[in-house]
Amino acid sequence: MELIHSGKVRDVYADGDELILVASDRVSVYDVVLPTQIPDKGKILTQLSLWWFEQLADIIPNHVVSATDVPAEWAGRAIRCRRLGMLPVEWIARGYLTGLGLKEYEKNGTVSGISLPDGLVDASRLPEPIFTPTTKAAEGHDEFITYTDVVAEIGEDTAARLKDVTLEIYRRGAALAAERGIIIADTKLEFGRAADGTLVLGDEVLTPDSSRFWPADDWEPGRPQHSLDKQFVRDWSSTLDWDRTP
Numbered sequence: 001m002e003l004i005h006s007g008k009v010r011d012v013y014a015d016g017d018e019l020i021l022v023a024s025d026r027v028s029v030y031d032v033v034l035p036t037q038i039p040d041k042g043k044i045l046t047q048l049s050l051w052w053f054e055q056l057a058d059i060i061p062n063h064v065v066s067a068t069d070v071p072a073e074w075a076g077r078a079i080r081c082r083r084l085g086m087l088p089v090e091w092i093a094r095g096y097l098t099g100l101g102l103k104e105y106e107k108n109g110t111v112s113g114i115s116l117p118d119g120l121v122d123a124s125r126l127p128e129p130i131f132t133p134t135t136k137a138a139e140g141h142d143e144f145i146t147y148t149d150v151v152a153e154i155g156e157d158t159a160a161r162l163k164d165v166t167l168e169i170y171r172r173g174a175a176l177a178a179e180r181g182i183i184i185a186d187t188k189l190e191f192g193r194a195a196d197g198t199l200v201l202g203d204e205v206l207t208p209d210s211s212r213f214w215p216a217d218d219w220e221p222g223r224p225q226h227s228l229d230k231q232f233v234r235d236w237s238s239t240l241d242w243d244r245t246p
Contacts, residue, residue, distance in 0.1 A: 001071075008033050009042070009209060015080070020070055022078045023204075027230065029237045030244040031137075042077040045207045050079070052205045056172060060165050063192070063202040084192025084202050089150055090134040090142055091162060093170035096185035097124045098212065098225070101132060104144060113146035123185070123214075123221045129170050131163045136190075161199065162191050173206045182228065183219055185212035 001020070005012040008028035013020040023042030027034045046067070053062045063081040070078040094101055094111070097120050101111045109115060112132035120126075133150050134142040150159045166189055174184045188210045190203040204210050208229035218226050224235070 009045070010203075017083065018065055019081050019083055020074070020078055021081055021203075022074050024077075027233060029230070029234045032244060034233070034237075045204060045209055046077045046079060048207045049204045052173065052207075053201070055176060056169055056201065056205065059168050059172065060191075060201050061194075061198060062205075063200050081202070082194055082200065084194060084200055086136075086190060086192040086202060087154055087158075087162075088136050089145075089153065089162075089191075090136050091166040091189040091191060092132045092134060092186060093129050093166050093189075094132050094186040095126055095129045095170060095174055096183065096212075097126060098122055098185055100144070101186070112144045113148070121222045123219065123223070123225050125221070129167050129174075131166055158199065165191075165199075165201075169201075169205070173211075177213070178216065181216045183214040183216050185214055185225075187211035 002014045003011060004014045004019075008031065009024055009026050011022045011024060013022065023045045025037035025039060025041045027036070027038055027041065050064065050067050053064050056062070063084055064079055065082060066080040067078075068075075069080050097105055097111075097116070102122055104111050105116055105120060109118070111130065112134075114130050114132070116130075117127065131147060133145050133147065135145055136142065147159065147163060150163070153159075169189060170184070170187055173187065177184045184206065187206055189201065189205060192200055192202045194200050211229060212231060213228035214225040215228065
């Protein structure tokens, strides 16, 4: 078994024709890994992803091979998965306006080239969920791109299919979370192609690292929301004097 990549949160090991993704307890904000870890964070991310992969399996195949056929020292935080050729896009769906989407809206009245109604504020619910892709930067920060940019990058058929899948996953996730008193404001997904060309959902799905979760009974547009994700770490880091250089 060989370590082939160490990301901000996950370490990736090659094991024959398969990969093992190990979710660490590391925390990153603005693409920078912080020095302090959160105990068992990786286990929570992994178990949530596994549950969501099951809920979404009828929408698109996922990369999971096994959650148990992994080394004992990684039990609970590792997934054995298929190798994928990952697509160079971050697939983001937004049902509410906040974060970088809010900043772009305040500047241009748009997000990823999509015009939005006047008068929206932080945490406003959007008339309908929107697809707001970004680049997938190897270094530095991701940048908003338009659907047209995605088509130019990967082709119209693939772009259209995965845009629809991204929004369907968001709607499914938001509905299930709403039943439990949670708002999913937005989420980021990653897709790749299997060896046979099949489009596959990879990485993680609908976790507190890849999504914004808010308590529904506390939602109040016009102010920052109390979060059930890592937004509070972002907020804390924003009070510090640093250049956010990865």
